[in-house]
Amino acid sequence: MEAVLSVEHLTKKIGARTIVDDVSFEVKAGEIFGFLGPNGAGKTTTIRMLVGLIRPTSGSIVIGGYNLQSDFLQAIKQVGCIVENPELYPYLTGRENLEHFARMIDGIDTKRIEEVVRLVELDKRIDETVKTYSLGMRQRLGIAQALLGDPQLLILDEPTNGLDPAGIRELRAFIRRLSQEQSISIFISSHILYEIQLLCDRVAIISHGKVLKTAPVVQLVGEESKVEWSVDPLPNAVSHLSNLPYIKNVEQLGKERLMVHMPVEKIAETNQLLLSSKIQVSAIRPMNQTLEDIFLEITGGEGIG
């Protein structure tokens, strides 16, 4: 699949500190790509480089085939973004805000404004002042503004920050619809693992300025599973399970309960084996592994900030 954004060996040093350290990843056409890391990991600094707000110390950024360093204007035309909060004028209406930003981009007519308003589903409220909007509506107006120039890539920095759970759900559904209905790739940064897990196709995990892993979300979540087993007698079960090559870890939870790190597809086979060894199995509960667990594993137990 074609890459809409290609980042290679991106590094940003500020003074003696390396804030972004040799970061490489690709965002493919049509995908929702998650950029996941704790506070202070270097996400915003990376995004500020992606949209040309600050210069990389080294490395390259290619957007829609254009190199950001050597072909800045063409490259930047391919991107719509909201870094931190969308900048909106509260005393103007939603439409007036869009008209204002449209004046700064060549070739945006009222038809395009109507289109983006429909896309972000603000038709009914677009002629009201922004100060009457909820935070979720402001976010959507910000996204409308980012979409004005019909970009190939939309970059959203922590878009759910400050939203309530209903607002987060709404924004998630909206982003998914946007990705399905428009030919646009979406890059979302977040420190909320659950968000990325629910929304993204692929994810890069960043910590201390370095990308630790890039993988499809399903692969990450599927790779590692925890299964809780209720067994009796427990010591026999532990010794049998510990000898199986596909079992990574066996943790004792209670007198009869074990948490076993294993592939979900091996549950039936393992159950047979325990039963044939006269071990009673009274319950098997696969736990939903979250990206949080995976993050902790990759970073060797470091918190998520």
Ligand SMILES: Nc1ncnc2c1ncn2[C@@H]1O[C@H](COP(=O)(O)OP(=O)(O)OP(=O)(O)O)[C@@H](O)[C@H]1O
């Ligand atoms: N101009 C700067 N001068 C010095 N340090 C900086 C500068 N900009 C960022 N940093 C530091 O670089 C680190 C990464 O910051 P960045 O904002 O990119 O992280 P982040 O992953 O976006 O986290 P957050 O979600 O908290 O914004 C932080 O420790 C921050 O204090």
